Amino acid sequence: MTDALRVENVEGGYEPGLPILRGASLAVAPGEIVALLGPNGAGKSTLVKAAAGLVPVWSGRVVLGGRDITGVPAHRMVHEGLGFVPQTENVFANLSVLENLQLAAALIAKPRRRPLAEMFALFPDLDRQRRLTAGRLSGGQRQMLAVARALVASPAVLMLDEPSAGLSPKLVGVVFERLKAVRDTGVTILLVEQNVKAALAIADRAVVLVEGRERLEGRAADLADDPRMAALYLGAAAEAH
Amino acid sequence: MLQLVADGLVVGSVIALGAVGLTLTYSILRFANFGQGEFMTWGAYLAVSALAFVLAVTGGGVMEPLGPFSFGWQLVVAMLLAAALTAALALAVDWLLFRRLRRGNAITLVIASFGAALALRNLVQFLYGTLPEYYTREIQIAVRLVPRDVLGGLRITPDQMLVIGLTLALMLALQLLLTRTTLGRAMRATAMNPALARVAGVDTDAVIRATWVIGAALAAVAGVFAGIVGQIRPMLGFELLLPLFAAAILGGIGSVRGAVAGGYIVGLAESLAVPLVGAEYRAAVAFLVLIGILMIRPAGLFGERA
Numbered sequence: 001m002t003d004a005l006r007v008e009n010v011e012g013g014y015e016p017g018l019p020i021l022r023g024a025s026l027a028v029a030p031g032e033i034v035a036l037l038g039p040n041g042a043g044k045s046t047l048v049k050a051a052a053g054l055v056p057v058w059s060g061r062v063v064l065g066g067r068d069i070t071g072v073p074a075h076r077m078v079h080e081g082l083g084f085v086p087q088t089e090n091v092f093a094n095l096s097v098l099e100n101l102q103l104a105a106a107l108i109a110k111p112r113r114r115p116l117a118e119m120f121a122l123f124p125d126l127d128r129q130r131r132l133t134a135g136r137l138s139g140g141q142r143q144m145l146a147v148a149r150a151l152v153a154s155p156a157v158l159m160l161d162e163p164s165a166g167l168s169p170k171l172v173g174v175v176f177e178r179l180k181a182v183r184d185t186g187v188t189i190l191l192v193e194q195n196v197k198a199a200l201a202i203a204d205r206a207v208v209l210v211e212g213r214e215r216l217e218g219r220a221a222d223l224a225d226d227p228r229m230a231a232l233y234l235g236a237a238a239e240a241h
Numbered sequence: 242m243l244q245l246v247a248d249g250l251v252v253g254s255v256i257a258l259g260a261v262g263l264t265l266t267y268s269i270l271r272f273a274n275f276g277q278g279e280f281m282t283w284g285a286y287l288a289v290s291a292l293a294f295v296l297a298v299t300g301g302g303v304m305e306p307l308g309p310f311s312f313g314w315q316l317v318v319a320m321l322l323a324a325a326l327t328a329a330l331a332l333a334v335d336w337l338l339f340r341r342l343r344r345g346n347a348i349t350l351v352i353a354s355f356g357a358a359l360a361l362r363n364l365v366q367f368l369y370g371t372l373p374e375y376y377t378r379e380i381q382i383a384v385r386l387v388p389r390d391v392l393g394g395l396r397i398t399p400d401q402m403l404v405i406g407l408t409l410a411l412m413l414a415l416q417l418l419l420t421r422t423t424l425g426r427a428m429r430a431t432a433m434n435p436a437l438a439r440v441a442g443v444d445t446d447a448v449i450r451a452t453w454v455i456g457a458a459l460a461a462v463a464g465v466f467a468g469i470v471g472q473i474r475p476m477l478g479f480e481l482l483l484p485l486f487a488a489a490i491l492g493g494i495g496s497v498r499g500a501v502a503g504g505y506i507v508g509l510a511e512s513l514a515v516p517l518v519g520a521e522y523r524a525a526v527a528f529l530v531l532i533g534i535l536m537i538r539p540a541g542l543f544g545e546r547a
Contacts, residue, residue, distance in 0.1 A: 052440055074439035084440045092430045092437065099426055106423035107442035149441060 002066045004030040004188040005051070005082075005157045010060035011212075012050045020046040022212035023060070026190075028157065033179070033189040035203035035220060037196055039233050043212040044192045045087065048159045052084040053077050065156055078108060083155030087162045087192075090146035093135030097126050097145055100134050104152040112154045119148040122181060140171040144178060157188045164195045176202045196233075200224045208232055243387055243395040245512045251401045251470055253508020254408035255281075258463035259481060260488035260500035261415065262456030268432040268495035269452045270343075272350035276334065277460055277485060278478030279361035280327050284461025285468040285477055286369050288316070288323035292376060295319050304377060309399035311379040312469065319376075320465045324458040331457035332450060334361075358479070366475040373472040376465075404466045411462065412501045415455070419497060424451055432495065483524065484511070487531045493544025502542055506530060 005028040013020040020043045028034045036044050049055040051062045053074035062070045069080050077084065092100050101116050120127035123144040129137060134145055143163050150158055163179070164172040172195060180202055183189055193199035200206060200220045208216040208223075210232055216223070223229055263277045295315045296302050304313040334357055342349050387395035419425035430438040431448045439445055460478075467477055488507045492499025507527045514526035534542065 054436060054440065074436075075442055075444045077440065078442035086437060086440065089434050089437060092433050092441075094429055094433045095426065103423065103426040103430055103443075104441055106426070153442065 001029065003027040003063070004032070004065060005190060006061075006063040007047065007051060008061045008063065010047070010050060010057055010062065012055055012057045012060075013046065014055060019058070020055075020212055021050060021057075024209060024213055025060075026207045026214055026217070028188055028190050030156075030188055031183065031186070032204045033183050033191060033202055035196075035199035035206040036190060036192045036209060037199060037206055037229075038209035038215075040194075042209040044209050045161050046212075047209065048084065048161055048190065048192055051159060052082065054084075078104075078150075078153040078155070079112075081112075081154070081156035083150035083153060083158040083187075085143075085146045085150050085158070085160045085163065087165055091134040091137070091142050091149065094133065096131055096133055097137070098130040100145055100149050101126075101152055104149045108153040114152050114154050116152070119152060122151070122185075123148050123178065139167050140175060143167065143175050147178065147182065151182065151185075151187065155187060157190060158182065159190045159192070161192045162194055163191070164193060164198055172198050196229070197224075242392045244393055245515065246509065247395055247397050247401070249509035249512030250405050250505065251508070252512060253505035254404050255463045255467045255470075255504075256481060256484045256488050256508050257412065257501045257504025258408055258459045258466065259478075259485045260492070260504045261412070261497055262460045263485050264489045264492070264495055264497060264500040265428075265452050265456045267489065269428060270339070270350070270449060272347045272354065273486070274456075275351065275354040275482065276358040276361060277456070278480075278482035279358045279365070280331060280457045280460035280478065281464035281467065281481060282365055282475060282478035283330055283361060283464070284323050284327040284457075285464030285473045286365055286374070287326045287461065288319045288465045288468065289369070289374050289376070289473060291319035291322035291326070292316055295322075306377075306379055309384075310403060311381045311398075311400050312377045316376050316465075316469075320462060323465060324461040327461035327464075328454040328457045331453040335449070335453050358482075362475060362479060369475065371475055373474050374468075375472065376468055398470075400469050404470055407462075408466070411459065412497075415459075415497060418455075424448075428452065484508075484527060487527050491531045491534050491541055493538075493541030496541070496543035499541055499543030506534075 007024060007026050009023045009025055010021050011019050011023055024043065024047050038044050046055055050057050053072055057070050061068055064080055064082055072080060101119060105113050105116060125141050126145055126148060129141065137145060163175055167175060176198055179189060191199055191203065200223060203220040206220050206223050207214050215232055216228055259277060259281050263274060266274045292315060295318050296304060304315050307313050338353055338357055339350060342353055381398040381400055383396035383398045385396050419429060427443045427448050430443055431445050435445050464477060484507050488503035489500050491506060492503030510527045510530040511523040514523045518526060
């Protein structure tokens with residue numbers, strides 16, 4: 001079966017000559033939730049940003065459902081079927097909840113556009129706040145809106161950069177439950193996380209990135225108890241000191 | 242008193258139109274464009290050329306006044322042509338200059354805009370000369386709206402009334418564009434967070450082009466309005482530059498409503514100051530108002546961020 005998303009030997013970074021990604025590879029099968037884990041500075045966020053077209057890819061390929069999307073401009077990615085939810089400032093704080101979703105809907109061709117009613121059914125909290133300026137939403141509601149905004153374009157693959165950042169443990173549980181519901185609607189998910197426990201609890205598989213390369217990969221349930229996980233995290237911490 | 246208010250509203254209309262372009266480029270391109278005043282000058286002069294062209298094409302060579310106004314329909318066409326040409330000029334300046342510097346820091350863009358302003362001003366002087374130009378030599382009789390014994394009375398020309406009315410209509414149209422259309426929402430989204438706008442599917446390069454087009458077209462209309470109620474001179478835009486900045490900052494830089502309110506406040510302050518401190522110090526009074534408002538509201542009247 002064709003992978004929903006495949007990253008092949010990607011090298012890239014923000015500044016020429018200073019690579020963050022050093023030949024990173026991973027594959028996500030259709031319908032999977034894959035957690036992308038790793039210590040601070042491993043290049044997890046850079047990898048999803050590179051796939052989303054926000055960070056230059058110097059070599060290697062990003063393949064979405066069999067189509068090479070390397071170098072496609074970031075604003076075209078929604079049309080290719082790749083959604084991305086950044087870690088911070090992931091909603092338009094000066095627009096209302098409804099305007100955030102209307103903008104996403106207006107930018108996508110009708111056949112791909114998911115009705116906003118579907119989004120409000122998936123995230124009832126947003127329905128109650130639809131006229132509120134997004135900047136006034138709580139942290140959890142903002143994450144829901146950010147996910148809903150990305151889902152409006154019917155992405156085949158949705159990438160999220162640390163959706164648990166800044167949320168209370170209870171809210172992390174709520175957001176991750178919603179992500180499972182999103183997956184159940186047929187969306188493949190690649191999830192960058194620092195919260196290893198929470199991520200492994202909802203993921204099918206996980207990939208551990210260290211220094212811009214994947215170092216460990218396996219079923220989430222297996223990796224939760226794998227001593228190599230701790231070694232990779234602690235090793236990176238020890239090197240940092 | 243009423244007369245001063247009316248004069249202030251006319252000047253304020255021209256300032257408001259120019260300040261809106263300034264605030265739009267600031268919020269979306271993230272730099273203070275010192276060339277905005279020159280787009281007003283170019284708009285005014287391009288309308289002179291466009292008017293000559295329209296009059297030549299229509300054969301008559303003479304402009305019959307339209308109703309109570311001092312100008313004919315040909316100036317309306319010329320103004321639209323000038324707005325389109327000024328927008329094209331702004332796109333050309335962006336393509337030649339600003340586009341290459343966008344990845345650098347904002348101060349580089351600001352200094353570049355100084356250079357662009359200087360070049361544009363000298364070019365207009367080279368092409369059109371330094372003598373004042375007029376769209377029409379028709380003498381307009383001001384209409385008395387309020388008798389002399391009520392607050393000093395009010396006389397205003399139909400041209401001045403049209404300038405105030407059209408400015409308000411244009412500002413309303415712009416507000417509707419920004420709040421009710423996809424382009425407007427995309428512009429607001431890009432102003433808020435360009436990277437997020439791109440991942441949400443907004444073609445931010447197209448938004449930047451639209452911003453130049455709208456800002457320069459409004460500046461051109463402001464320049465034509467300034468020419469209708471006064472003279473067309475190469476320093477027209479340069480002399481309005483400081484009031485434009487005062488209006489945009491006073492209203493809250495980045496806010497369209499703020500730029501409009503700021504434009505009218507600066508226009509009224511300048512006008513009302515004349516009998517108190519004399520015409521030489523009118524610009525200083527606008528800045529005193531600016532300082533006063535910023536002391537109470539550092540982000541400006543409608544500004545959200547400091």
